[in-house]
Amino acid sequence: MKMSELFDRGEARIRWIRSRMPLLADARTEFAARQPFAGRRVGMSLHLEPKTAVLLEVLAAGGAEIVATGNFGTTQDDVVAFLRGQGMTVLGSRDDSLEQHHGNVAAVIDAKPDILLDNGADLAAGIVAAGMADSVIGGTEETTSGALRLRSELAGKLPFPTIVINDSLLKAIGENRHAVGQSVVESIMRITNLMIPGGRFVVAGYGWCGRGIAQYLRAFGGRVAIAEVDEIKAFEAALDGYRVDELENLAEWGQVFVTATGHPGVITRDIIDRINDGAVLANAGHFPWEIDVDALYADAERLTELDSAIERVDLPGGRHIVLLAGGRMVNLAGTNPKGNSLESMDLGFLLQSLSLERVATDPESLLAGAQPVPDDIEREIARRFVRALSANR
């Protein structure tokens, strides 16, 4: 595709997404007036897709000079073309090799950003390794895995504050519970074309994501059981009206199994041995390690790809299992995955915007190192979100 065609495509997609993100639209107007980032260079490493583009427009409206790269393998070239057309320095393309991607991250660091918008702590680690940490006034970190790095290998090495967006209670409720719940159930329905009402579902993990998945399955009329290792969460699930039991005991009851624990080895070979003929296995957790796919494949007599992101695994003895997305995140798999809802990303990126504004305008109010989103920002965004829900669109 020619550069101008890529730009046009990016522009059309971003225009649509922008119109569905009212919180960011308001932030853009406010930032244009307040100019919190005037004279500041923001270095970013985050998935380059249309919703991220709307966030970058907000920061640019606030006076930021943007130097950005995407994450490995997920960069959307039309989005890059559009953002470059807005005068931003945007590095990377979908076909970049891992080496090129590392080169792009290094180029963002070489541009000497004052503020970091990080994903997985790559920029923070690079800045520390380059001995440039003193020139940064602060930043944000999007993910839990990045926060873990900031609190372990980078602990005590960051003289500047980093606000961890994933520590936010608003994000846990709005995204992990409600948006993941909705999109995981929608994905299972779309990929399998199975009926939810009356079906028997086992959700492993009753954390933020598991609660949402269970809630939306039940809302569609599914019968839902929970397997949870934490006694308090199991107690909560029981009082929320779910059957609660060990996975071993639910193996023969369930027809669809969804893992959402963040931990490896949840659906083990032992569980696979016990589950019913035709059972469906899906994972919502970040890493593809919750279902023991290697054991499943090792035992397989035959593997048949039924459609995009759905595979039939025939096992000895005449049983078969249906595996979704190869055990990777089911709501980001298959053709045209939608991921989490636009509204939840509007929420998450407003957390980013207002947190970055705090870093830029009042860094003294923050501590050095990783920390949660300031409480006043959480409450302000909660108020705005509820207001936006009742507004006419």
Ligand code: NAI
């Ligand atoms: P969480 O920490 O709130 O919940 C995880 C729950 O799993 C905990 O209650 C824990 O006790 C339980 N658990 C751990 N091992 C277990 C086992 N063997 N059997 C049963 N329960 C077990 O975490 P959250 O926020 O719910 O995230 C879960 C996973 O989903 C993470 O990997 C996270 O990265 C991922 N995630 C996926 C998204 C998506 O779009 N698919 C979006 C956000 C998070």
